[in-house]
Amino acid sequence: MAALLKTSYPWIKLPLIVSAPMLNAATPALAASVSQAGGIGFLAGGTKPAELDNLLTKTTALFGAKSQHRRGSNQVLPIGVGFQNWGCDLDAMSPIFRKHCVAAIWLFAPKQLSDFSSWAREIRSASGGRTQVWIQVGTVLEALEVMRLARPDVLVVQGTDAGGHGLRQSASIISLLPETIDALKAAGYPNVPVLAAGGIVEARGVAAAHTLGAAGVVMGTRFLAADEAGIARGWQNEIIRVGDGGTSTKRSTLCDRLKETIGWPEHYDGRAITNKGHLDEDSGLSDAESVRLYKEELKNGDEAWGDHGRMVTYAGTGVGLIKVRKPAAQIVQETSNGALEILRRGAGVPDSKL
Ligand SMILES: Cc1cc2nc3c(=O)[nH]c(=O)nc-3n(C[C@H](O)[C@H](O)[C@H](O)COP(=O)(O)O)c2cc1C
Structure with a gap:
């Protein structure tokens, strides 16, 4: 073939x-x-x-x-x-x-x-x-x-x-x-x-x-x-920094909700590197508050990426390699x-x- x-x-x-x-x-x-x-x-x-x-x-x-x-x-x-x-x-x-x-x-x-x-x-x-x-x-x-x-x-x-x-x-x-x-x-x-x-x-x-x-x-x-x-360089740095993609990435619809992307068919979600946004979601933070914090975070440029950040950092499980x-x-x-x-x-x- x-x-x-x-x-x-x-x-x-x-x-x-x-x-x-x-x-x-x-x-x-x-x-x-x-x-x-x-x-x-x-x-x-x-x-x-x-x-x-x-x-x-x-x-x-x-x-x-x-x-x-x-x-x-x-x-x-x-x-x-x-x-x-x-x-x-x-x-x-x-x-x-x-x-x-x-x-x-x-x-x-x-x-x-x-x-x-x-x-x-x-x-x-x-x-x-x-x-x-x-x-x-x-x-x-x-x-x-x-x-x-x-x-x-x-x-x-x-x-x-x-x-x-x-x-x-x-x-x-x-x-x-x-x-x-x-x-x-x-x-x-x-x-x-x-x-x-x-x-x-x-x-x-x-x-x-x-x-x-x-x-x-x-x-x-x-x-x-x-x-x-x-x-963004911050996103690229994250791809290089994180290891063990099975634990450092997660499938979720959070990224679409943060970006307020409407219309993805229900049976899709996206895999991204987990960060503060995912942790807050797990502890029950509302979408409205998550979106507000995400928009605040956008002002921080490359500093907004990483564990402590909330940026949308799509990546697959191969990221650790x-x-x-x-x-x-x-x-x-x-x-x-x-x-x-x-x-x-x-x-x-x-x-x-x-
Ligand atoms: C940042 C990012 C954006 C993507 N955007 C699209 C897209 O617009 N259309 C599409 O068919 N697939 C998209 N994909 C999925 C890819 O087509 C592909 O299936 C995937 O990247 C393969 O897995 P890997 O990231 O582990 O190499 C995207 C993937 C990533 C990482």
Whole structure:
């Protein structure tokens, strides 16, 4: 299945590393660096077409008109764009799909799964079939339903360890991925490439995901600590500081309530580094008071991050393995090359042949 990806995206190196669409955090520089290093970088589409237009214009400029990364007969912009479908208007976004033909559009978190059908149809029609449709799911049943409704070109299977938003209830990819792959085969979809997301931050995780049957991996949290990430330095410092992600992060809806984000479908929440805000919530502080304190805290800049703070610090359980900030290209190359080496050793290929 990885070979199929290489046909669709000729610039990629295997094992494939994808940087997740993360609103504001996934900058044009981040997406372009990831793709130029042999991965696939994603921007987050947001909800405002004019803002996305601007991001895509900036990203296009980073590649240059004659870039080798624009190779292939379909001449797409070699990055992807991700949408959180519940808050997004397809009719408003569609002209952008026509204007900037990207390699992939990633769909996630619709109000109902059937919404994916019209999105997939419109993306394919607007791009003349050049833009591939990726869909992120979090359960075996979702994967099967999504295949039936929208026939995505790529499925991203997100486990519960993932940073940011995901299903309130799902499994880690260690069991979710192989069970999903088996179910897809049994249902007559043996050829869809399945990517693993959630808790993967370095080469060993990438190699493990491939052993479980993944055709590539998606990393979000690892790229929050990339030089090009568009997040506050305080947030980035937290990603590097905290360890033991199973205890230092938590799934909750607190972050949405603090930011007063309304509309997430009920079965989603988000994983973030725990701080004073979570402790206060556990002791019964009201939402109104939490929001007031959060808004106060926003005035404190980078000082507001950390155990004592209340800032929204999304991160996955892999956070404890991230020790340094690096350029995105280095993250892609180290994780991909490192995984290849592990997989070759596991297959008994001698070091001299690596
Ligand atoms: C800060 C942050 C923002 C995210 N935003 C989005 C998003 O807008 N759309 C989406 O489909 N996934 C989003 N995700 C989830 C990622 O797609 C991916 O599943 C996740 O990052 C993988 O887990 P990891 O963080 O452990 O690598 C986000 C993740 C993070 C950490």
